Amino acid sequence: MALLTVSGLGVTIGTLSPLDDVSFEAHKGEILGLVGESGSGKSLTAMAVMGLLGRIGGRVSSGSILFDGQELVGLRDSSYRRLRGKRIALISQNPMTSLDPIVRIGAQIDQVSLLHLRLSKPAAKARSIDLMQQLRIPDAETLHRAYPHQLSGGMKQRIVIAMALAADPDLIIADEPTTALDVTIQAQIIQIMVDLVRARDLALILITHDMGVVAQACNRVVVLYAGRVAETNTTQAIFASPCHPYTASLIGCIPSRDQAEGTLLGIPGTVPGVLNYPKGCRFHPRCGDAMQVCARTVPPTTAQPTGSVACHLHEVVT
Amino acid sequence: MLLFTVKRLLMLIPVFLAISVVIFMLVHLVPGDPIDNIIRVGATPAEKAALVARYGLDQPIWAQYVNWFSKMVQGDLGDAIILRRPVADLIAQNLPHSLALGSLALVFSTVVGITAGAIAAIYRDTWFDRGVMTVILLGSTVPSFWLALLMILLFAVTLGWFPVSGARTASALVLPVLTIGLGGVALVARVTRVAMMDIARRDFVMMLHAKGVSRWRIELGSVLRHAMMPVVTILSLRIGWILGGAVAVEFVFARPGLGSLLITSLNQRDYPVVQGCLLMLAIAVMLGTLLGDIVQAIMDPRIREGMK
Amino acid sequence: MALRFLWGVVHTPRGGASAFVLMLVIACALFAPLIAPYGYALQNLPGSNTSPNALHWLGTDEFGRDLLSRIIHGARTSLTVAVTAISISVVVGMTFGAIAGYFGGMFDRVVTAVVDLTWSFPEILIALILIAIIGTGTESIIIAISIAYLAQFTRLTRAQVMALRQETYIEATVNLGAGHFHVIFRHLLPNAITPVIVAGMLAIGDAIILEATLGFFGLGAQPPIPSWGAMMSSGTAQIFIAPWIILFPGAAIALTVISINLFGDALIDALNIRSRLRDV
Numbered sequence: 001m002a003l004l005t006v007s008g009l010g011v012t013i014g015t016l017s018p019l020d021d022v023s024f025e026a027h028k029g030e031i032l033g034l035v036g037e038s039g040s041g042k043s044l045t046a047m048a049v050m051g052l053l054g055r056i057g058g059r060v061s062s063g064s065i066l067f068d069g070q071e072l073v074g075l076r077d078s079s080y081r082r083l084r085g086k087r088i089a090l091i092s093q094n095p096m097t098s099l100d101p102i103v104r105i106g107a108q109i110d111q112v113s114l115l116h117l118r119l120s121k122p123a124a125k126a127r128s129i130d131l132m133q134q135l136r137i138p139d140a141e142t143l144h145r146a147y148p149h150q151l152s153g154g155m156k157q158r159i160v161i162a163m164a165l166a167a168d169p170d171l172i173i174a175d176e177p178t179t180a181l182d183v184t185i186q187a188q189i190i191q192i193m194v195d196l197v198r199a200r201d202l203a204l205i206l207i208t209h210d211m212g213v214v215a216q217a218c219n220r221v222v223v224l225y226a227g228r229v230a231e232t233n234t235t236q237a238i239f240a241s242p243c244h245p246y247t248a249s250l251i252g253c254i255p256s257r258d259q260a261e262g263t264l265l266g267i268p269g270t271v272p273g274v275l276n277y278p279k280g281c282r283f284h285p286r287c288g289d290a291m292q293v294c295a296r297t298v299p300p301t302t303a304q305p306t307g308s309v310a311c312h313l314h315e316v317v318t
Numbered sequence: 319m320l321l322f323t324v325k326r327l328l329m330l331i332p333v334f335l336a337i338s339v340v341i342f343m344l345v346h347l348v349p350g351d352p353i354d355n356i357i358r359v360g361a362t363p364a365e366k367a368a369l370v371a372r373y374g375l376d377q378p379i380w381a382q383y384v385n386w387f388s389k390m391v392q393g394d395l396g397d398a399i400i401l402r403r404p405v406a407d408l409i410a411q412n413l414p415h416s417l418a419l420g421s422l423a424l425v426f427s428t429v430v431g432i433t434a435g436a437i438a439a440i441y442r443d444t445w446f447d448r449g450v451m452t453v454i455l456l457g458s459t460v461p462s463f464w465l466a467l468l469m470i471l472l473f474a475v476t477l478g479w480f481p482v483s484g485a486r487t488a489s490a491l492v493l494p495v496l497t498i499g500l501g502g503v504a505l506v507a508r509v510t511r512v513a514m515m516d517i518a519r520r521d522f523v524m525m526l527h528a529k530g531v532s533r534w535r536i537e538l539g540s541v542l543r544h545a546m547m548p549v550v551t552i553l554s555l556r557i558g559w560i561l562g563g564a565v566a567v568e569f570v571f572a573r574p575g576l577g578s579l580l581i582t583s584l585n586q587r588d589y590p591v592v593q594g595c596l597l598m599l600a601i602a603v604m605l606g607t608l609l610g611d612i613v614q615a616i617m618d619p620r621i622r623e624g625m626k
Numbered sequence: 627m628a629l630r631f632l633w634g635v636v637h638t639p640r641g642g643a644s645a646f647v648l649m650l651v652i653a654c655a656l657f658a659p660l661i662a663p664y665g666y667a668l669q670n671l672p673g674s675n676t677s678p679n680a681l682h683w684l685g686t687d688e689f690g691r692d693l694l695s696r697i698i699h700g701a702r703t704s705l706t707v708a709v710t711a712i713s714i715s716v717v718v719g720m721t722f723g724a725i726a727g728y729f730g731g732m733f734d735r736v737v738t739a740v741v742d743l744t745w746s747f748p749e750i751l752i753a754l755i756l757i758a759i760i761g762t763g764t765e766s767i768i769i770a771i772s773i774a775y776l777a778q779f780t781r782l783t784r785a786q787v788m789a790l791r792q793e794t795y796i797e798a799t800v801n802l803g804a805g806h807f808h809v810i811f812r813h814l815l816p817n818a819i820t821p822v823i824v825a826g827m828l829a830i831g832d833a834i835i836l837e838a839t840l841g842f843f844g845l846g847a848q849p850p851i852p853s854w855g856a857m858m859s860s861g862t863a864q865i866f867i868a869p870w871i872i873l874f875p876g877a878a879i880a881l882t883v884i885s886i887n888l889f890g891d892a893l894i895d896a897l898n899i900r901s902r903l904r905d906v
Contacts, residue, residue: 052527077533085530092528097521100540102618112529147619163529336743347759459883461835463842464858464876471869558748565750566839570862581843584758592758596751603747 003028003203004049004171008063011044011053017061018274019044019227026171026203031194033218033235034207035250039271041227042207043093046173049205050090051080068170086116089164091174095156095181099148105159106144112166131162135192154185161192165200172196173205178213190217211250215239220307223247226272226282233307243309246283281312289313319615322622326611330604337600338390342383344596345589390597396590398583405594408579413598416575419564420602422495424553427502427560432542432549434503435510439545440537442515450507457504462563466497466570482571494571498563502556509552513545520544547614554610558603641892647885654701662695667850678870685870688860693871696852697878703853704879707764707846708833711771716826718772719779724810724818726780727787737784741777749774749836754845762845770840771833782825786818786902821902824893831886838879854879 002025011019019041026032034042047053048060051072065072067088072080084090092098099108109128113119119127125144132140135158148156157177164172174193178186194217197204206218214221214235221238223230223246231244242248269286272278278285284294293312301310370376374385389396395405438450473493474482481490517523518541526536565577572578576595583591615621635641654661669689678685684693726737744752749771756770790796791814799809840846841855849856854875861871894900 050528052524055524055527081530081532083530084528090525090528092521092525094521098525100522100526101620102544103540111531115530149620160525163525333743336739340743344755344759455884455887456880459831459835459887460880461838461842461855461876463839464872464879467858467862467865467872467876471865471872475866475869555745558751563748565754566842569843580754584754585844587758589758592755596755599747599751 002026003068004205005066006045006049006063007066009045009048009060009065010062011041011048011058012061013056013058016274017227018058019048021063022224022227022229023063024222024229024232026205028170028203029197029201030219031197031204031206031217033214033221034205034224035209035211035214035221036224037209037271039226039273040224042209042224043175044227045224046090046175046205046207049173050084050088051075051077052084082116085112085169086167087169088171088173089167089169091157091160091164091172091177093176093179095153095160098160099156101148103147104144105146105148105151109144109159109163109166112163116167128162128166131165132158135162137162153181154189157181157185157189158192161189161196165196168200169202171203171205173207175207176209177206178208178210186213187216193217223250226277227274228282229301229310230283231307231309231311233304233309237304237306243304243314244283244311245287245289245313249288281310319622322615323608323612326608330608333604334600337604338387338597339383341593341596341600342386344593346379395594395597398588398591400583400586400588401591405590408591409576409594409598412575412579415573416564416568416577419491419494419498419568419573419575420560422491423498423502423560423564424557426495426499427506428549428553430499431503431506432510432546435507436514436538436542436545438507439511439514439518439541442511447511450511453500454504454508457500458508461566462497462501463566463570465500466494466567469493469497470570490571490573494564494567494573497567498560501563502560505552505556506549509549510542510545513548514541517541517544543617547617550610550613550617554606554613557606558599635889635892635896638892640888641896644885644888644892647881648889651701651705651882651885654698655705656702658699658702662692662698664692664695666696666699666852667691677868684874685868687857687871688864688868693857693874696857697854697875700852700854700857700875700878701882703764703847703851704834704837704882707768707771707837707853708830711768711837712775712826712830712833714768714772715775715829716779716822719776720783720815720819720822722776723780723783723785724787724815727784728791728806728810728814734784737780741781741784744777745781749832750839753836753840757840757845762848764847764851767837767840767846771836774836775829775833778829779822779826783818783822786821787814790814790817820897821899824890824897824899827893828887828890831883831890834879834883834886838875 004026006025007023009019009022010017022041022045024032024034034045036042044053044058047056047058049065049067049072053059054077060073063073067083072083075083099105106125106128109131110121110124113124113127114121117124129140129144132143137143137155137158143151143155148159151159161177172193177193178189181189190213193204193206196202206213208214218235220232220234222232223238223244225246230246231238231242233243238247239251242251272282272285278295280296281287281290281294281299284290287294291312297312299310299312300315301308302314304314374382377385386396393406395409397403398405398408401408434450434453438447441447470482470493473479480492481487514537518537523536523541526540527533564575565580567573568575568577569581576598579591580595580599583589583595611621636645658666669691670686674686674688676686684697686692687696722737726734752774753767753770756773757766760766760769796809796813799813837846837853838855838858841853842859844856844859846856847853857875858872861868861875864871
């Protein structure tokens with residue numbers, strides 16, 4: 001039984017609909033990769049699950065978000081608030097800007113357990129310091145009193161992770177947690193999260209545009225393109241035999257050792273903006289295998305042995 | 319914190335020196351011999367020479383400045399030409415009235431302005447927001463002396479609630495404070511509103527929502543706290559503006575005060591008094607900036623450590 | 627292009643309404659003798675302090691002069707002073723700001739120091755000091771107002787020029803050996819000019835208030851030439867019997883200044899330059 005089941009999710013912002021018909025599941029003890037280039041709707045999906053779309057002027061227009069048997073679409077904000085931070089936590093994209101610059105780090109972590117676990121102040125502090133030590137933050141007692149600007153980017157991201165863990169959530173959504181960090185720190189942070197999922201039986205949704213990170217960490221992958229799911233499958237299957245041409249070209253973007261130097265491959269063109277989503281399959285203008293039908297009709301989602309794909313190449317002809 | 323304050327104080331010294339030079343030079347920039355403004359008509363050359371010697375005008379200009387400055391630091395601002403009294407006495411007599419008016423107007427602008435701006439930002443695009451925006455527009459476009467006259471017309475002449483002018487009773491303060499305050503309220507409310515709407519879009523505020531903190535706690539506890547920084551900056555920079563507004567308002571309400579004293583002495587070309595008033599206003603402006611710096615350093619650890 | 631842009635500004639409710647009022651005020655200033663029903667100095671002592679009526683729509687003052695005619699003529703005084711003063715201020719401020727921002731060095735440090743020093747003093751105080759030195763009258767207050775606003779435009783231009791100076795294409799032009807004169811006048815100022823002009827337009831509103839305040843203190847245009855501030859000054863004596871003498875000129879100022887602010891605001895939005903105006 002999945003912890004989180006998103007089905008047919010559509011999001012509108014004003015008159016625009018940047019996300020439609022997105023479905024996926026997240027399971028305990030697993031890392032689900034949500035992959036796509038910027039502008040594909042990854043972060044919007046995260047906001048929808050967190051119930052924070054209203055903050056940016058958007059709303060869920062269709063579909064359902066089922067969390068541990070509870071329907072989240074249409075949930076009152078006061079009830080949603082009791083889930084946010086307590087059962088569903090967020091690790092944000094940029095640790096540099098995610099912490100309040102004028103509040104001590106400790107107080108920012110303590111706040112979560114004070115709020116959701118109703119701990120006393122000393123208990124909350126002890127819990128935060130314990131968490132910081134688990135995340136291998138050196139000298140946690142001292143740093144508890146420090147301000148964000150006194151820490152490095154990697155340390156700040158660990159603090160953000162500690163904040164996410166403070167109320168012992170079941171689901172963590174990590175929105176590009178390593179994009180803003182140095183490459184060497186990136187691997188450490190990813191490893192920390194992989195360990196956490198195993199140790200705490202968490203469900204983690206890892207949003208990224210980096211297929212290398214996916215290969216390193218994820219159990220399953222959802223590939224998003226221009227607000228729709230292109231393909232979902234196990235990490236193994238995705239890398240072994242990608243079905244969607246978009247997935248294939250994303251994998252082609254990982255620099256590999258036997259590639260000649262200087263031939264870093266990119267996908268030609270860019271993700272279309274929400275204002276000019278193309279008709280039919282939204283990837284067809286950039287697709288090397290596009291057929292006439294691709295420009296006319298939206299490809300249906302077809303089941304595959306361990307996943308599914310939305311591409312006319314894999315349509316089952318009846 | 320103490321070190322920070324001392325550092326900022328030391329930084330003010332060159333500024334104060336520069337201002338004192340400008341104010342000192344004022345008398346010498348006026349076309350004509352400064353002594354002609356003082357001397358009575360038909361005085362003999364001997365009388366004139368005596369006066370020149372008495373005011374030290376026969377010495378080189380830098381010596382005059384050093385002399386003037388050393389006296390000024392000791393509280394001796396010279397004698398008023400028309401009123402024939404020590405300038406320091408005149409200022410001591412008028413300053414309390416201006417201080418009372420200025421500080422009350424400042425408190426009024428801050429409290430009402432922050433409240434109105436915060437509510438407008440939290441309930442943006444509602445009738446309250448539009449109402450606040452209209453008051454902001456009016457408050458920053460209506461001449462303060464006209465507002466003062468309207469206040470007199472409505473509350474003093476028509477309704478008779480407050481005295482028309484003077485400073486004999488505490489109730490005589492109400493209309494001047496309201497008049498100066500409205501401009502301040504407009505300024506503070508505008509800055510608060512814009513700053514809160516700007517801060518509300520920051521990542522860390524989104525993170526607070528993601529942590530499950532309630533909206534009110536975020537708006538009033540975090541967003542407003544951050545929005546106070548630009549408000550303090552503007553207020554400390556604009557203390558001069560509030561005092562400037564006080565000049566016109568004191569004049570209309572015929573209140574004693576530095577503003578009235580300044581305008582009267584300007585009209586009478588009583589330069590020692592003008593110098594004294596300007597010096598006081600300059601000191602007030604500088605103290606305002608210093609106070610603003612200190613308040614910000616208390617609020618923001620990055621400023622305390624000189625990182626911003 | 628420019629016409630279509632202006633049409634876009636005027637087409638919004640606040641842009642259109644404010645543009646209409648501004649046109650009206652400008653027409654009053656330009657054609658005052660043709661529009662005004664009476665001469666501005668025409669006295670009629672038996673008919674002094676009459677309340678608004680069919681003959682005198684806005685009433686008369688203590689000398690029986692028609693208030694409406696005096697307000698229409700007053701628009702001429704106010705606009706002339708404000709527009710002239712701000713134009714001088716913008717031109718001189720842009721020159722100082724561009725030179726300081728472009729060359730930096732000692733000149734920049736001196737300019738910045740002076741600007742910072744005057745910045746914390748309200749314009750009214752600076753204007754009062756200057757008038758103390760140069761005397762009263764229309765020319766004096768034009769000079770006083772233009773110097774009072776100098777810091778603002780110097781600061782704004784300097785900030786714009788400094789920001790543009792960092793741009794690659796300016797760097798490239800300099801490296802290609804273009805003369806300083808060429809870079810400043812062909813590349814920097816044309817790009818820096820829009821925010822300064824809009825700020826100048828908004829400052830005209832402030833200058834109208836400042837002119838009125840100085841007029842109210844009796845330091846501006848000398849009687850019988852009508853100015854909005856001076857009219858109210860003489861009206862204070864009749865506040866109990868003829869409040870309209872202070873009500874209507876003040877309303878004229880408020881209406882004009884609000885229109886200037888709204889129109890400027892609409893321009894700022896249409897040109898999308900709010901961020902370039904903010905931190906200065």
